[in-house]
Amino acid sequence: MIEIKNLKKVYSGEEKDVEALKGIDLKVEHGEIFGLIGPSGAGKSSFIRCLNLLEEPTAGQIIVDGQDLTALNTKELREARKELGMIFQNFNLLNSRTVADNVAFPLEIADANKEEINDKVSELLELVGLADKADSYPSQLSGGQQQRVGIARALANDPKVLLCDEATSSLDPETTHSILDLLRDINEKLGITIVLITHEMEVIKEICTKVAVLEAGKVVEVGDVIDIFTKPEKNVTKKFVQRIINANVPEELLSRVTVENPEHGRLIKICFVGDSASEPLVSDLVHNFQIDANILYGNIDKIQGIPFGTLIIELTGDLDQIESAIDCLHESDNVRIEVITDEESVSIHY
Incomplete structure (x- = not known):
């Protein structure tokens, strides 16, 4: 489904260049909920932004369903991005538009007709549990409700992949749990592949099927979640696991x-x-x-x-x-x- 080959990202600096990603190789299978975790500065944000080419990789390939996104021209990339929905940590909603209008926005850009837009918006708001909030504005919603709007908007163009950039880090634990339940439900009902970036091992434990651990721009460990939790190999992985499962001798x-x-x-x-x-x-x-x-x-x-x-x-x-x-x-x-x-x-x- 998704194959990442030798992905590198270097940012130019005044004194020296910063190598954020140092040759990442990963495969994400169709229908997986794939988590990427790492400490601050590990390169998680660079990775997710390169994945949909919001950031242009310095080197490497990003292949989605056999199509190399890094080889596309601007017009082709614009079309390919419709297959990649994205939700953000801070929701990124348009405060001047209603909930329904926020969800409709990607469809308007895609020149869908009004009837198609109305039907799709109603369907998506029902899916995320906000059918009664269509005419509300973001400022009238809780953080969890705003993230549900963001999820509905990300699904508007029927993407094959949903990218989640720290989607729950601004939410309280109970709301986080409800959002993760929603993402799991979407994965099961729609068959959408989910790639989830987080610094919270609890999120990985609750929802992901596979996980990769990122440290200093490199993937240091990858595998099924149960294996990573029960037999972590790298120190950074052990530290994350111990936040959830206390494996230290008292x-x-x-x-x-x-x-x-x-x-x-x-x-x-x-x-x-x-x-x-x-x-x-x-x-x-x-x-x-x-x-x-x-x-x-x-x-x-x-x-x-x-x-x-x-x-x-x-x-x-x-x-x-x-x-x-x-x-x-x-x-x-x-x-x-x-x-x-x-x-x-x-x-x-x-």
């Missing part, structure tokens, strides 16, 4: 004897994914290997409806049996194990 456990004196036992962290979250692994360890297991910390969450749990356990007893138990855990499907042996590893790694 401070009060740092002085455990099994960390300072590993000959007395082992301190381990177990991550459970999917059905394994409900399996009696700890009791099986105690029964099968004749060791003691003291649960020190536990947490269970859900990611895309899939259970994900974390346990920190102190194992004591015969060390050979403990090592055999740990080897057995390593062989379990959908279970990830880490042995905590010193202070350098107490911040959990996946």
